[in-house]
Amino acid sequence: MKKIAVIGFGAASIGYVNELKNKNFELHIFERSKDIISSSLSGIRSDGKIFISSEMGGKLDLNLDIQRNIVDFYLDKSEVPEDKIEHGFSFQSKKEGYYKDFYMKGFQPVNSEFYHIGTDYLKNVMKNIYDDLSNRSNVIFHFNSKIINVEAVNDEVKITHVNKENKEFNDIFDKAVIGVGRSGHKLVQNIKKRHPKISLSSNSVDLGIRFELPNHIVDDLNREMYEFKVKMETKTGYNVRTFCNNPSGYVTLERYNENEFVTVNGHSKVRSKTDNTNFAILVTHTFTEPFNDPIGYGTHIAKLSNILAGGKKVTLQKYSDFKNERRTKQIGRVTPTLPSENYILGDLNLVFPSKTKESIIHFLEILNEVVPGVTAPDNLLYGVEVKFYSNMLDNSYFKNIKFIGDCSGWSRSITYATGHGILEARKETE
Ligand SMILES: Cc1cc2nc3c(=O)[nH]c(=O)nc-3n(C[C@H](O)[C@H](O)[C@H](O)COP(=O)(O)OP(=O)(O)OC[C@H]3O[C@@H](n4cnc5c(N)ncnc54)[C@H](O)[C@@H]3O)c2cc1C
Known part of the structure; x- marks a missing residue:
């Protein structure tokens, strides 16, 4: 045999x-x-x-x-x-619902069941x-x-x-x-x-944040499709996409290499619900010769975020502070679903290269035109979220x-x- x-x-x-x-x-x-x-x-x-x-x-x-x-x-x-x-379904119909709204603002809606x-x-x-x-x-x-x-x-x-x-x-x-x-x-x-x-081929790495906001801002969107997947080329030339939407979900830590470093992620449960929705906003970084280590790049940025957070923790920041390059010292109306021992309030501007930051802000500002309330000042960003693609x-x-x-x-x-x-x-x- x-x-x-x-x-x-x-x-x-x-x-x-x-x-x-x-x-x-x-x-x-x-x-x-x-x-x-x-x-x-x-x-x-x-x-x-x-x-x-x-x-x-x-x-x-x-x-x-x-x-x-x-x-x-x-x-x-x-x-x-x-x-x-x-x-x-994500964007089941091109005729009804959110499809046109996203399309008209420059997003590419991705269809899936x-x-x-x-x-x-x-x-x-x-x-x-x-x-x-x-x-x-x-x-x-x-x-x-x-x-x-x-x-x-x-x-x-x-x-x-x-x-x-x-x-x-x-x-x-x-x-x-x-x-x-x-x-x-x-x-x-x-x-x-x-x-x-x-x-x-030498590939890419997706780097970004987990975004968390109150359910009521995205209720209509969640009702229409639960998982909304859109992507767009932002003004930096980088492609940005939403990923893994979790209505009434939880933000969680993801541990890499047997706890060598941690990143952020999200999930939801059937039996236990929260008042928040979370989804990732990921910026694709594609490299050309001579650099050929996208995993190394993503790992270094994730480790930097841990160092700044003082251990195996991630950084949490309010949207307005991220945009205005100020450290968050106090949370507003949105209660984080990640337990407090897993994050520090900080400044993701110390972690992300400026092109990554600009791409995230540009994406969110246009998303706000389709779903008003997305860029409310006290909505939360957790960083970093990384997707390594072998x-x-x-x-x-x-x-x-x-x-x-x-x-x-x-x-x-x-x-x-x-x-x-x-x-x-x-x-x-x-
Ligand atoms: C937190 C999180 C949430 C996700 N949510 C979704 C989702 O909702 N829907 C979706 O479609 N995709 C999701 N994904 C992606 C999806 O999980 C993966 O695409 C899929 O599981 C890949 O399957 P795999 O078998 O290749 O690897 P995995 O499912 O990751 O399995 C790999 C296995 O190999 C073991 N392993 C690793 N190294 C070794 C070693 N050296 N020796 C022995 N064993 C080893 C690991 O312990 C693990 O059990 C998510 C990913 C993460 C990290």
Whole structure:
């Protein structure tokens, strides 16, 4: 029986393993976390908005039928009661509602359909998937196993992993499938250093803020589409977009590289609601030669924000203070949903390059023309939010080592990461 090492257990590996679980393969899953629930924070463990879209989510050719099957799979595992499933469209119609309002102000509205599972019900998803897989004799989970190296050796693959005590082990497999997501970029970096030709392109990093404002300002928008996705080229020439809207949601910290630095993110729950909505405003920074380290750039800025905040914290600032380059000393009418031990009141002008700052302000000011109240002086900015996009990797480079999901650079969402795993698994049986 062919022995396959599946490295990391997130959305991509779920797609891969689920597709092969009934076939004649021995699947060894190596996950660095101690169990199925407490793995690195990602959409499959926090928030869980599952999209169907050909306009966003990844660069793969993933047809809408596969996308719908993926959504059904996760909804089924979530056990969210049917009447509780939040479902909607971003800009379903070009004729009605907000589409024209955004369009006329220069935004590009992005069309997608989504289902929201919620952080609370995602636990069922992971547990039900785990229960199904771990009951099979051909699927073996290895928790507390952090993979530090993957190497092709003749026609086989050697993987090196460490346990909790940092003891090192080597194992040989017929094949390794790497699905370590964005949080596992160190492993991918290691492999890329030894095989630079595997990278198809030097890419970008998205840097920005998490914006939080009272629900009543965006009620109409949230009612029409829950998740509004728009992008625009701002006066700096940088592209800016909204991302991950959370009506009645929570702002949260995202920890990178085993708590080396923290950034900000947002999510929402089905059973517990707040009075605020949050969404990200992300500025795409694309680099050209000789610079080719967008991950390094984003990491440095995120670390700078932590240093200024005095530890593993983010900076919180009122919009008017950000615009007027003044440190925030007191919050206004909007109560932050991020616990106070996770932020300091400060000045994001000390963190962002001026082009990034100008892009965020320009975007928000025009957004305010479509949704009045967005630039109220005491609305809140948390910084920084970062989206690292791995360079796209050439999966034909190695015969027996394949990269799936976000670490491959081909996906940026649950649907596309899962789909990538499914497509890669199907090649195994073709
Ligand atoms: C906070 C947050 C919220 C998000 N919300 C959404 C959303 O609502 N909807 C959406 O579509 N997308 C969302 N995303 C993006 C989405 O989560 C990812 O696109 C998707 O999960 C990628 O799947 P993946 O399998 O590639 O990686 P992941 O799901 O991140 O899984 C990677 C796994 O690999 C493990 N791992 C990492 N390194 C190693 C190593 N060296 N050895 C062993 N194991 C390792 C990690 O612990 C993790 O379990 C969100 C992302 C974040 C961070």
